[in-house]
Amino acid sequence: MSHPAPEPSGLSRSQRLDELPATRAHGRLLVGAGVGWALDAMDVGLISFVMVALSKQWGLGEGTLSILASIGFVGMAIGASVGGLLADRIGRRQVFALTLLIYGIATGASALAGSVAALIALRFVVGLGLGAELPVASTLVSEYSPRAIRGRMVVALESFWALGWILAALIGYFVVPSGPNGWRWALAVGIVPTLYAVVVRYGLPESVRFLESKGRLVEAEAAVRIFESSAGVAAPDDPDGLRVAEVTQPPVAQHSPGIWSRLYRRRTAALWTVWFMVNLSYYGAFIWMPTLIYLQGYGLVKTFEYTLIITLAQLPGYALAAYLIEKWGRRATLASFLLGSACAAAAFGMVAGVTMILVAGCALSFFNLGAWGALYAVSPEIYPTSIRGTGSGSAAAFGRIASILAPLLVPVLSGWGGQTLTFSVFGVAFLIAAAAALFLPEQRDRALE
Secondary structure (H helix, E strand, O other): OOOOOOOOOOHHHHHHHHHOOOHHHHHHHHHHHHHHHHHHHHHHHHHHHHHHHHHHHOOOOHHHHHHHHHHHHHHHHHHHHHHHHHHHHHHHHHHHHHHHHHHHHHHHHOOOOOOOOHHHHHHHHHHHHHHHHEEEHHHHHHHHHOOOHHHHHHHHHHHHHHHHHHHHHHHHHOOOOOOOOHHHHHHHHHHHHHHHHHHHHHOOOOHHHHHHOOOOHHHHHHHHHHHHHHOOOOOOOOOOOOOOHHOOOOOOOOOOOOOOOOOOOHHHHHHHHHHHHHHHHHHHHHHHHHHHHHHHOOHHHHHOOOOHHHHOOOOHHHHHHHHHOOOOOOOHHHHHHHHHHHHHHHHHHOOOHHHHHHHHHHHHHHHHHHHHHHHHHHHHOOOOOHHHHHHHHHHHHHHHHHHHHHHHHHHHHHHHHHHHHHHHHHHHHHHHHHHHHHOOOOOOOOOOO
């Protein structure tokens, strides 16, 4: 008869992780996952600048540009769903590395595209990798974070999105306008995630909770002790004199209700609503923002300059969200930033002139990305380990449906009522998301299970 691997301190491995202070090991995990996150954001952001260049160079109309923008989100919807399922079956780290490899190769290949059809096909493959990465990375960081700062850690992870988008804006500003092949060189930079996949595979730890759920207790114990050592916490003694490294344990079957079971249906419905509305507004606004500014008569370089300034406002938005999420709690922070996003979107739709465009755009960037940080902190927390990847991934996948529709919707709304109607719709979507956020459970300072 087999016995579980000993946990001599009297605490489970998850509880031992929860009680640790922030350490260098946590910092390495955050930066390691964050760099992958930033590369993801860079790839998503680049297409908005490439669209402006191709509209001029290849003479693409709004319909074709909408398809080019949306097809990546079709891939992201599929990738998020499949990635979450795979993360619960083969591990968070494995899926994270695989997704980097997929979208890095596809983005690099996009630089060689000789036709719109080829570029669209490659953007779909890029989306598969991008969509799977985000919920998996946030789940991994959430499961390792100490309970007292878990929300702050995930918001900090999400803040790397701003760094990636800023990098995309810089590439857009300096590289895309450099010549007829500037957009190709910009996309060629996207090969970097392929190289970084090796770092993720061998440099980041696998989730302790995942390892335990699969009966890989030796690896789980070793991972916990790395973080305890970083905190200066001595490894607990084994009361039975049995080295954990020699213990084997068959996987323990876990039977958790599904995300739409009676236990979880309310939180799932609320989470999916927030994800859908935030995706609709964010991608509708920011994928088209450079093009909308350009169509107001500003030159290519000025358009990218203004977009870069607006993008920089994301950083203080994340910083405030990271502070408030452990002070106010998840629900209050998320709902407040969504309400701010609604007001900023309505303002952006009514302004004219460089100064007001920048002010309203920066406000929208500030509140919207702060809301994203809070949303990524909430998503993995509301489900148990056995369905955490599935729950986060499925919510992200449902949200990607909105990100598919958003770029297609903008030309239609713009034709009916211009920028005012377009951003008014986004404002209403943010209001709906804010209301739905109030139905999510509050997980501040609570254990994940």
